[in-house]
Amino acid sequence: MSRNNCHMMKINMIIKIIVLGLLLLGVMITQAACWDHREVEQLGIVMATGVESAAGGRVRIIMQNVNPTALGKGAGGGGGGGPMGAANKPYRNRSIEGDTISEAIRDASREAPRQLFFAHNQVIILSEELVRKRGLQEVVDFFQRDPHMRRTTWIIVGRGDLASLLDEPGQLETTPAQRIDSIIDQRDRTSEYAVQRIGDFLELLESESTQPFTAVVETIPNLAVPKDPRHGMSIGQIPEPPEIIRLNGTAVFRRDKMVGWLSQYESRGLLWVRGEVKGGILEIPSPDKETISIALEILRSKTKLQPEIRNGQIYITVSVREESNLEETLVPLDLTKPETIKKLEELQAEAIRKEIESALAKAQQEYGVDVFGFGEAVHRKYPGEWKEMKKMWPELFPGVQVQVQVETKIRRTGLVTKPVEPMQW
């Protein structure tokens, strides 16, 4: 009898488990719409966010949304002409104003059919006018606080109208945002602008000494447009766009306001000091003539900052070690002689020194902002003295004596030792 009871209890338990399981299953299937559940097609994937200042102390947000409908179902892509004859654009830009960014974005849901999704935001573009006049303080908080925002998003300064910057036609990528992102991915091929991710940018913003900086994006006329307007139009192709996007130089900030701009040349000077040059072409004069005629390709570089305080004066030694390949020469060189290489290395060191000095002159004399990290170097070596110095670092920085030491090496000279010369007779 007791065995029977036991048997019954076991069966009861099994039934309980089964019923419980069925209930759970029912709940799971019917309540599958969990609070944070969202299907991919419900997302308005934001690829770029632009921030401009609007009238009345408000901000204007420009958001670039992917338009998946235009991309078709796997095949095609880019839309080969819609029913009306015009191709559906693979992205849509929305502009909306608000007192705060979050208000503006939330307001956008009154006109955007999809839930805006910022996790794939590639780039944040701040208009130059906004950062020069009003500063960053009021706009960066949202990008810092919102959990959807990534610290790896590029933050750049846009010159001119952001709406047109974000709608430049003729990109190879799906959206103009990806175009900018892909261009930035190739920054090491020139090292002529210094760009920041928003996470690093925010760190610089609250640094005691180093001031933030980031790249500038602008539109320039497209020179590839044929002079003859009839050209290429007869076969129904989309013509070359009149303007193209280019990253041009570096914006320099004091605290949260943009105070100046470094050209390509000066930007590389900044990158040399920061040890962030990883490639690019360095042009030097030929050993015989003063004209620029030799191009060297930078392979790698390393920089060391050595601060020293002597008699109340701050000295900083910037030692750069660089290696390069000879890429092109416009004048015949006898590369079989070690002296020639030696000479080229000296000229190269000189060129690098000039770049660094031009950046130093701009930053120290004109803008008075330490974008190089000299303050941090001093802080590391003289932590005691730094406590006194940090309050007046903006005043001290222009007076820092900088000594530049450059050591260069030419590794390879390409496939030829002796360039082709026209036969002389």
Added chain:
Amino acid sequence: MVSRLLKKIFKKAPEKKPSGPLINARKQPEPDRRVYHAEELKQMKVSSSLNNNLDLLKAILGQNTDVIFRRFKLGMEEQTEAAVIYVDGLTDMNLLNNAIMKPLILESGQAGFNPVRGNLLEFVNNSVITGANVKNARVMEDAVTGILYGEVLLLINGQDNALRISINAWKSRDVTEPKSEVVVRGPREGFTETLRTNTTLIRRRLRSPNLIFEDFHIGRVTYTGVTIAYIRGIVSPDMVAEVKRRLQRIDIGGVLESGYLEEFIEDDPYSPFPQVVHTERPDRVVATLLEGRVAILTDGTPFALIVPAEFITFMQTPEDYYERYILSTAIRCLRYIAFGMSLLLPSLYIAITTFHQEMIPTRLLITLAAAREGVPFPALVEALMMEFTFEALREAGIRLPRAVGQAVSIVGALVIGQAAVQAGIVSSLMVIVVAITGIASFMNPSFNIALTMRLLRFPLMLLAATLGLFGVMVGILAMLIHLAGLRSFGVPYLASLAPLHTGDLKDVAVRAPWWAMDSRPAETAKLNRRGQSRRMKPSASKPGGRQEGGN
């Protein structure tokens, strides 16, 4: 209410005791109504009267048209009456005529029997019959069992002892290549439905006096022969005792396939994971016997069971050990990856696309959004639909005749691959996910664990659709907890990994070269780990290598 109903269903049917006295079998008026149980037959002795015996046997077996009763007289002066009883079709007629009937009727007179001193039955056994395998039967149970197994029963008047002469031979399938476990390199012999053939196939590969076969008979009605095989000295005696104990407690009507036994001897009957390996390959059985496992062969099926079975044994194939070890290792790693994919891929896809879009690379997300544009169902419904279609097609393809099966797969490929996507009902990415999952599940070398994966995929998909990756993790952890507690014949299911036996890792993800496989698995061959000599790595500098004895 429900429990009472279930109780009724689960309640054992009351055993019907045979009615009527046993001794009066001879006078039974209607022999066709009588049911004979093994217990009863054990009580019935073979009597010294030939007629009594024949009457009894006729009552038991006489209704069958395939049981032949042949009465004759021995070719001696006494002309003693005798009879042979056998089942037509289970015995070799040539042998019956030449080795039994001919000597008994024609030649027994010349052998010179002395009726005063000798026992007639012993004389017949020793000097007349030329069949090799002869046993005695003193009770009816032995006699009847022998007959039904294809032996010839010889009854002689005046002897309370019968002779069972084993000359059975029946039509059976030849030894052919196993259909379910095909190898490119390796022996092509597979088990057949005949138990004796199967033991032969093992014995031929394992010529050791320590290879032991032990017989059982399971099934009240079918009385099916079951043989366990193990190697004395490698296997732990406790394991053999446990296997025997579990087999002996089985009391079932019939055993038609080893799967019947599998469900009785498992450790956890509620687990979705298989705890017994089944195989058609004698070489695999021999390999596992050498590892100290026990094989269970069942008459009537080519599938042998191997116990204990850990998780990793389901991931090993015989060919791993025949192909060179570097390639085997690579393939085995691929197999583990495929195992994970067949279990997790659809649920990961659902979880990531509905909860964690930030994890997807940007370009992929855009492609995904474009592919899902216009798809009317949520990812879960889409996935369930496709999985259902896929599983249905797979099942249909297996059961249908081969010619029709191909047509089904063409229709399936067109319906799934093309029409559904073009109609915008499912996204093309989901088709790819389901297809990859399908391919990955085909890579599982053991059919039974592939079935488990097919089943477990669905709860994981539901978890993924409700709780995202968190749900998938919960599912995986629940599974791991279950697996960690699971045992197969006392051996932890995750053995070699948990509990960790570092020495046995040479046969988990990697398959070490044979010269490095110098110890047997710790869990199964506890008592005798050393299986081969050490330091056998071939080296070019020392031709011939080192000679070392040992077993």
